[in-house]
Amino acid sequence: MNKNNMICDLETGVCGVGGEEEMELVDFNQLEKKITLYYVTDPICSHCWALEPVLKRFVEQYGHYFKFQTVMGGLLPSWNGFADKTNGIGGPSDVAGHWREVGVYARMPIDGNVWIQNPIQSSFPPSLVFKVIQQKDEQLADTYLRRAREAVFLFNQNIGDNQVLTNIVNAMNLDGASIVKEADLSSGRELLDEDFKLSRKLGVRGFPTIIMVNEENKGIKIVGARSIEEYVKGLQEVLSTSEEIKAQPPRPLKKILENESLLFSKEIEEMYGLEKHEVKEFIKKELPTEMYEINEILDELYIKTR
Template identity: 50%
Template sequence: MSNNKNMMCDINTGICGETDGAGMEMMNFQRPQKKIDLYYVTDPICSHCWALEPVLRRFTEQYGDYFRFHTVIGGLLEKWHDGPIDPANGIYQPADVVKHWREVGEHYRMPIDGSLMKNDHVESSYPASRVFTIIQKHHGAEVASSFLRRAREALFIFNQNIGKDEVLIEIASKMDLDGKAMVDEANQTIGQTLLSENFDLTKQLGARGFPTIVMINEENQGIKLVGNRSLEDFVQALEKILANTELQASTLPSLESILKKEKMLFAREIEVLYDLHEDELASFIEKELDANAYKRNEVLGEVYLTYNY
């Protein structure tokens, strides 16, 4: 064998042989500078925000290097009153929410039970919102976002009333936080002060409904997207706010790493994240995950996975 040959083992074929090129090339590993502030205006009991989770996760995983992500709580429901709450969706009292939530869940395949609204309804979204701000204050944005996700799972899937302190304490405690301390502080003046700051920012951003995404560049120019939008919509908006920069999507993390982090993923979330058809899901999961690493569950006709370890 000649010593002048550049030899290698191909990562795809496993075959060892001579390289096609010179074996030396310049590469750029520099991540893009975060020049954009992205504000996600939401609320813990917003059904359309729950439905947006698959697309929003895919967008942040692949293009999060381009922006700083900020979650802003907008205040969907302070309390129920005698007048109409959402007449456009036929919501005048708590029990009316069930039909609307079910329709949203079925349409986007992010299931919502909602039956608690008939007999143990959430009186206000403010308690969970205040706890979010306190967790954000003490533990940072990422942990606060995880709390928001767990609160939505508790409400939409497991019919737990996230307007009650004991439920919020349990959710935070399962995240290895001091749940009682977080909720107690949220019930003090600081909790409402921090929430009011979120409401002020919501107004400044011009958000009048949830979900709303606002992207703002260094020149203080912005783009606002309202409602449940597609991945393509978000990518196009990011390209536009970056002066038509050609975006480079980051490599997606493995299903195992995502499930380990999130603890629970729905079929639709996995399909959107990895561009799968519904009939490809089972074989993909089997290929990507050890059989002992997860449990397959089902609710309202939709599959979801929970992490075992």
Template identity: 60%
Template structure:
């Protein structure tokens, strides 16, 4: 700032040069606009599991721009009459190969052998439990969704079984038996039907689908698991901004403390590091943190102690 700009005008009471009047209306709403983000998904959707690393980073860094609504889509009500010709799926055992392919491509570990001997008969039971928890606590519902996906994809548990659901809900310090029982009532189905109606109104036909909608009710739809840049570009388009100000990524120590379990691919995406550098990065970032490093299906994952 030059000396001239530092001059104070006794008449206007302003130090520095300005063309502003004594009083004016300023509109700050433009910078505070929030976008509604509808994440339409299903607990047994393998591509939704593959999207986890990108979606988690997007939510961590751009939550100041968006309000996220997680919507259940109803992928599998029952096997009778179900068919996915695009992926060659007509019966439960057909899913295993498809899941294996998604897991290998995304590096989010997927076992899938349960489709041979203990297949998921429907994605509705975990979806119903999600809706019951979401009505009480949306944040905790998202934790539940994460836990059942870990159980299903990485650790090969049948999340359509009531006993598995009860155990996972109990781990959230909730009454698993009561919540699963409530989910089986007509009120639970009504909550799920509301999501199905919303998904239909949004024009969703596959999962994952992310729809961003602004205050003028204009939106951008992103179908499938896409790179981070795709979602950022959609957000810029709706906000009509060339640049955004993302939040900093959390430290790995804080993130692990919050999430309890993180897979290598998620860490790589969050911090822009290569797979071969993951060990050194973890040792550096968690030098004073107690954790366990484990392996599942050839992929490293961390758990907090």
């Protein structure tokens, strides 16, 4: 990857019922996930944050077709030699305005002041912690990645700092100190290097990139933050079937919030096909009042568990 030609483009955007028959024929082949979906990303990738609403819905409604695997891509090894000439980024302070622009465009809030107040020097520390947690539990690792992004994009926490990372992991009821310590070992770097090797093998040059691969080792690569329709189309193609793939209905909002803890209006709109003005009423209808609190940040509504 040529660090001096990194590009982030807003336009392209470079997670027993009754009524059964007594006897029925069941095709158990449908239960086997024959597609692997690689989500190549980075904890400080702003367009990956912008993709969250669509990716969350795609996994929720079509995840029964594929095995989901998050791969770290290594966006910022250090500031030595790094530049994004297209967006006028040559140093940390240049990132703040670009991040805010992405946040407004995608309606996934980004403050950006971390780059002025306490700039991140590398995205490798949060990536290393991700890999250590992923070795123990893949779902917990994806939860950690979400929490780390909330910390940096919303609350201006420097997730390149070990104490910040320790606090994030502790809040998940894990041993933050031991996990961050393990991430600093050579074994942690070996895990991360395996992801970088896989990323290169998959031909990834920008983030987010989603690659879906079938049993015949043929696949579809989709670069940038795209619409749900494009991911569904890609999945249909890689399944190599004329039969139209079927979306599962999303779980109730209560169940999703229990897993996520914090959801933005844009995520709720995308998941349930709502307009922005319909979200507050939908929340009131779906959630018991004692379960959540509703707030705004950077002119965007969000809910979180109490």
